[in-house]
Amino acid sequence: MAPTVRVHAPSGQRALIITSLAVPLTGWTVHAVSLHRKLNKARRDPLTGLLGRDGYTAKAQQITGRYGDSSLVVIVDLDHFKEINDGPGGHAAGDRVLAVTAQRLTAWAGSRGAVGRLGGDEFAVTVRIGAARRELRLAQLATLLSQPVDVDGGDLVDVAASIGAASPDVLGTTDLAQLQRAADAAMYAGKHTGRAVLADRSHATVPSINGRRDGRPGTASLGAAA
Structure with missing residues (x-):
């Protein structure tokens, strides 16, 4: 609530003074609302603890901008x-599988990587990995994500993941949207194979897959376990 200001002046001057006082207060209110919205968007996903879309994007762009050809999306x-959700x-x-997957991705990416839940059962990771180690590290990720998950005190659920990756040196760009789109296309190219696929330039030309553009899901929400 704005503070009450008593002004002893003729009515015309008083109106001018009050208007002048209201301008900075209104400006601060707009700033506060904008900041609140930004903080809301940057909050972590409540189920997995991973970054939300905006928080992930900001950190991922820092990584690709800083490390260039040595970064991987x-x-x-x-x-x-x-089938897990309906089992x-x-x-x-399903929630347990999502949480464990998030833990595994975080461990694989390390403290300096960016890991986010884009929606439903889709995740994104941006890390610094040089060309010489990419294939090995992606193979390690595929193995890690294929391990069964204990969902209820010893009850194991088999899980599998499709993985696509893209790097600036192969695609000739550090633009995160383009890298995510190519990684998304590569992921679909290797769907259900159990191996990670590294995108080439042909994957960057795919405009949309299943209604998704720029590596973004078209309908899934961050809070739901799809």
Whole structure:
């Protein structure tokens, strides 16, 4: 609530003074609302603890901008996730798989990587990995994400993930949207194969896959376990 200001002056002057006082207060209110919205967007996903889309994008852009050709953008999509949600364990099992997947991605990326949940069962990672180690590190990620998940005190659920990756030196750009689009296309090219696919320039020309553009899901929401 704005403070009350008593002004002893003729009515015309008083109106001018009050208007002048209101301008900075209004400006601060607009700034506060804008800041609040930005903080809301940057909040972490409540289920997995990963960065939301805006927070992930900001950190990922820092990595690609700083490390250029030594950076790698990865898109991960869990296979047959609906079957887990519809299985005996229900959504609780699905939520557990999402949380464990987030933990595994965070461990793989390390403290300096950016890991985000883009929506539903889709994740994105941006890390610094040089060309000489890419294939090995991506193979390690595929192995890590294929490990069964304990969803209820010893009940194991088999999981699998499709993985696509893109790097600036191969695609000739550090633009995150283009890298994500290419990684997304590569991920779909290797769907259900159990191996990670590194995008080439042909993947960068795919405008949309399943209604998704620029590596972004078209309908999934951040808060739901799809």
